Amino acid sequence: MGEVRLMKGNEVLAEAAIRCGCDGYFGYPITPQSEVMETLMARQPWNETGMVVLQAESEVASINMVYGAAGSGKKVMTSSSSPGVSLMAEGISYIAGAELPCLLVNVQRGGPGLGTIQPSQADYFQSVKGGGHGDYKLIVLAPSSVQEMNDFVNLGFELAFKYRNPAMILADGAIGQMMEKVELADFKPRRTNEEIEAECGDWATLGKPKSRKKNIVTSLEMDSDIMEANNLRFQEKYKKLEEEEVRYEAIQCDDADFVLVAFGTSSRVCQKAVEIARAKGLKVGLLRPITLYPFPKKIIKELARKAQGFLSVEMSAGQMVEDIKLSVYEAGSNARVDYFGRMGGIIPSPNEVVEALEDKFSWELSYGVKRSY
Amino acid sequence: MDINEIIKPENLVYDKSAVLNDDVMHYCPGCTHGVVHKIMAELIEEMGLQEKTVGIAPVGCAVFAYNYIDIDWQEAAHGRAPAVATGVARLHPDNFVFTYQGDGDLASIGTAEIMHACNRGENILVIFINNGIYGMTGGQMAPTTLEGMVTSTTPNGRNVDLNGYPMKITNLIAQLPGTSYVTRQAAHTANAARKLKRSLKKAIQNVLDKKGTSFVEVVSTCNSGWKMTPVAANNWMTENMLPYYPLGDMKDSEKGEHSEN
Numbered sequence: 001m002g003e004v005r006l007m008k009g010n011e012v013l014a015e016a017a018i019r020c021g022c023d024g025y026f027g028y029p030i031t032p033q034s035e036v037m038e039t040l041m042a043r044q045p046w047n048e049t050g051m052v053v054l055q056a057e058s059e060v061a062s063i064n065m066v067y068g069a070a071g072s073g074k075k076v077m078t079s080s081s082s083p084g085v086s087l088m089a090e091g092i093s094y095i096a097g098a099e100l101p102c103l104l105v106n107v108q109r110g111g112p113g114l115g116t117i118q119p120s121q122a123d124y125f126q127s128v129k130g131g132g133h134g135d136y137k138l139i140v141l142a143p144s145s146v147q148e149m150n151d152f153v154n155l156g157f158e159l160a161f162k163y164r165n166p167a168m169i170l171a172d173g174a175i176g177q178m179m180e181k182v183e184l185a186d187f188k189p190r191r192t193n194e195e196i197e198a199e200c201g202d203w204a205t206l207g208k209p210k211s212r213k214k215n216i217v218t219s220l221e222m223d224s225d226i227m228e229a230n231n232l233r234f235q236e237k238y239k240k241l242e243e244e245e246v247r248y249e250a251i252q253c254d255d256a257d258f259v260l261v262a263f264g265t266s267s268r269v270c271q272k273a274v275e276i277a278r279a280k281g282l283k284v285g286l287l288r289p290i291t292l293y294p295f296p297k298k299i300i301k302e303l304a305r306k307a308q309g310f311l312s313v314e315m316s317a318g319q320m321v322e323d324i325k326l327s328v329y330e331a332g333s334n335a336r337v338d339y340f341g342r343m344g345g346i347i348p349s350p351n352e353v354v355e356a357l358e359d360k361f362s363w364e365l366s367y368g369v370k371r372s373y
Numbered sequence: 374m375d376i377n378e379i380i381k382p383e384n385l386v387y388d389k390s391a392v393l394n395d396d397v398m399h400y401c402p403g404c405t406h407g408v409v410h411k412i413m414a415e416l417i418e419e420m421g422l423q424e425k426t427v428g429i430a431p432v433g434c435a436v437f438a439y440n441y442i443d444i445d446w447q448e449a450a451h452g453r454a455p456a457v458a459t460g461v462a463r464l465h466p467d468n469f470v471f472t473y474q475g476d477g478d479l480a481s482i483g484t485a486e487i488m489h490a491c492n493r494g495e496n497i498l499v500i501f502i503n504n505g506i507y508g509m510t511g512g513q514m515a516p517t518t519l520e521g522m523v524t525s526t527t528p529n530g531r532n533v534d535l536n537g538y539p540m541k542i543t544n545l546i547a548q549l550p551g552t553s554y555v556t557r558q559a560a561h562t563a564n565a566a567r568k569l570k571r572s573l574k575k576a577i578q579n580v581l582d583k584k585g586t587s588f589v590e591v592v593s594t595c596n597s598g599w600k601m602t603p604v605a606a607n608n609w610m611t612e613n614m615l616p617y618y619p620l621g622d623m624k625d626s627e628k629g630e631h632s633e634n
Contacts, residue, residue: 024464052463056456057489064453064486068460071447072427076464094450205445205461207425207468216439218430218448 003184009149010176012184013079013105013169014039016153017051021190022103023074024052026065028084031117032173033107036079049190059084063091063104070100071217073196073204075157079105081173082123083114085131092166093132096234097219099203101160103153104138104168107176110345118345119173119265122316127170128293128323135231137238139167139245140292142263146180148290154185159245161199163237170292172315174265174347238294247290248299252278256285257364258357259303261324262313263289265347270313272350277357282365284357292320297327304333308364311357313348314341336361390414392423392443399437403603405502405593406435408560412570413471413500414442416577425468427461429454433475434509435502452483455490458497469580471498476517477507480542487546494551494585494628498576501543501588504595505614512598516540519613524598539617543590547623553584555624559592559615561607572622585628592618 007015013036017025027037037055045051052069056062062078069076080088085106095102106127110120127140139159141152149171156167191199197206208214221227252274253259262270267288277284287303289296300310310328312321318339325337340356342348358365378384393414400406417426426444430436432451439446449457454472462470479487479501487499506524507513513526519539521530531539547555554576558569569591576587592614596606624630 024460026460054459054463057485060453061456061459061486061489064450064456065460065463067449067453068429068447068457069464070460071457072461072465072468074464076460090450091453098448205427205447206465207423207427208443208445209424214439214443215445216448217446218439220436220448 001183002186005182005184006179007146007182008035008177008179009143009146009171010035010107011039012146012149012182013153014043015184016150017077018043018045018049019185019187020154020157021049021075021188022051022077022157023190024054024069024076026054026056026062026069026076026078028056028059028062028080030081030084032109032119032176033079033081033105035176036105051190059087060091063088063095066102067091067095067098067100070095070102071098071205073200073206075161075191077103077105079107081107081109082111082120085123085126089132092138093134093136094219095166096136096138097134098217099164100166100217101157101164102166103156103160104166106168106170108170108172110343116345117173119347120315120343120345121172121264121266122319122343123170124292124314124316124319127168128295136234137165137241137293139163139165139241140170141167142170142290142292143175144264144267144288146175146178146182149175150182150184163241165237170264172265173345242294242297245291246294246296246298248296249288249290250299251286251288253285253287253303255283256303257283257308258285258361259307259310260284260286260313260353260357261289261300261310261320262286263292263320266313266315266341269348269350270353273353273357276350276354280354282357295323295327297330300324300327301331301333304328304331304335307335308369309336309338309361311360312337312339313353314339315343315347316341317343336364390418392418394441394443396440398441400434401597403594403596403606404434405504405560405591408566409500409502409569409591410438410441412566412573416570416574417442417444420574420577422469422577427465427468427470429458429461429470429472431472431474431478433478433507435473435475436509438473452478452481453486454478455483455486455495455497455499459490459493459495462495462497466496469577471500471580473500474502475508476501476503476505476515480516480540484542487542488549491546491586491588492549492551496580496583497586498580499586499588500573501590502593503590503618504593504598505539506595506598508595508598512595516542519617541618543588543623546588550629552586552588552624553626553628554579554587554622556588556622557590557592557618557620559610559620561594561610590618592620
């Protein structure tokens with residue numbers, strides 16, 4: 001058993017970064033995630049592991065510092081919250097286009113605009129559909145506990161380097177601010193220059209020895225045939241991600257007539273909602289996507305064969321519900337997909353979720369079969 | 374002397390640096406980029422820095438600098454080169470990192486990044502090509518465009534009431550204590566190019582000595598964008614640009630010192 005502590009989600013991100021051998025962090029203050037950089041600055045990891053921590057002049061600068069450092073083969077990250085991530089969108093697109101591995105964290109707050117500092121899940125589209133310009137995808141991990149904030153730092157870096165693609169932890173203000181028991185990972189040393197050379201020497205800007213051609217980190221290509229080939233290669237990578245890296249948790253889904261689908265904070269609410277509904281005699285389960293991209297389509301298709309309905313429970317106006325609908329459509333199922341959510345920084349209560357389920361699926365609940373159109 | 378005698382290695386008086394490759398440059402004839410590229414390639418070779426140099430290319434004509442100088446490169450988003458260079462230099466403090474930026478890149482969209490990189494005293498060299506125009510996008514007004522100067526977005530000449538004033542950003546940079554060496558040079562004559570090379574060599578040495586940011590502006594021509602022949606562009610630059618952007622060192626001190634200018 002590793003060291004167990006009571007910590008905030010944001011603090012754990014910092015601790016996990018140090019422990020997993022992260023080389024650098026670049027960030028800019030924004031509520032509700034400022035504790036990430038504050039914790040790092042207080043911990044002074046440069047004395048301990050040599051990790052670089054730098055407060056940038058803006059999110060625009062911090063994501064480009066990440067681009068530079070990642071392009072030189074280092075294991076680097078940034079964190080921000082919704083408005084800051086919007087500012088980073090340009091840089092993230094360049095990072096995806098140059099195929100650089102790095103870890104991004106979005107501790108979401110409500111929008112649009114300056115919105116609210118309270119938690120939200122309204123950056124789902126921005127995170128899973130690309131967010132910046134061009135055809136690209138991020139690997140998106142959705143933690144629902146402080147423990148997963150810890151675990152996904154290392155997992156995010158592993159996936160990022162495995163696929164040479166930016167990975168994002170998509171948390172929200174509640175997960176970032178709440179304190180929970182967490183088992184910390186053991187310390188892993190930072191990679192040596194030799195290890196970086198071996199792993200990244202054929203693409204990273206480490207300085208050009210006589211023995212190899214120059215490495216150029218760029219997303220630019222003027223020849224359309226080559227640019228299309230690059231795009232096709234990215235799409236192959238995303239396809240492989242969809243085949244091999246889907247992660248989810250299915251709770252009481254085996255006999256479920258109705259499946260709640262929720263991630264992050266709303267999935268915790270839904271766990272309680274499942275208990276309440278089951279106590280009422282309703283066969284309700286919970287599917288919690290852990291990877292939002294790649295989305296767990298396959299399990300939804302399987303569940304759609306049997307289930308009468310899916311309720312996407314989100315702290316947004318209904319974004320993930322579109323991906324659930326696509327999956328159910330692809331399964332050729334006539335299970336109905338609906339949405340319930342709250343916005344503006346409000347977290348739905350478990351009773352609200354059960355009431356919404358009973359309301360939206362009243363026809364199915366009355367007749368006990370799928371409604372056909 | 375017959376030709377075979379002339380081409381003997383011991384009779385060689387000048388050779389192109391091996392760090393500058395043989396690819397045909399896309400720059401227009403008369404463009405200043407070619408001279409600055411050549412000087413940087415020579416210095417990287419002469420100072421033995423090829424294996425530890427990382428260049429950060431901008432958006433603009435010099436985006437393709439990475440095609441010509443035989444070192445590792447990263448291509449940055451428009452204006453962001455100083456932030457990208459910060460990421461590389463902080464994580465690889467033993468490498469020599471430089472940015473190569475135009476006036477639209479550095480003095481307009483990238484103002485925040487250049488100010489703060491210089492203010493932090495990042496151990497990088499910034500090469501600032503100031504030709505008073507956006508060259509690659511077809512000759513639009515830049516922050517450095519002179520008053521009255523005709524561009525595609527100031528067809529009646531730059532009007533300061535409408536467009537503000539030509540920005541002397543290098544003078545602002547010199548105020549920042551993170552910089553140690555700030556100079557404005559040119560490359561339009563053999564003499565100017567020799568002086569530029571001396572300045573760049575000093576700037577590179579400062580970076581190697583960890584003296585903070587060194588900043589070298591090169592007042593340049595864009596004869597295509599200015600719609601002039603190369604010779605006419607050089608003359609126009611001498612007559613119009615140099616009085617507003619006078620050449621010379623603005624700061625040559627230790628990191629942490631404030632400039633009085």
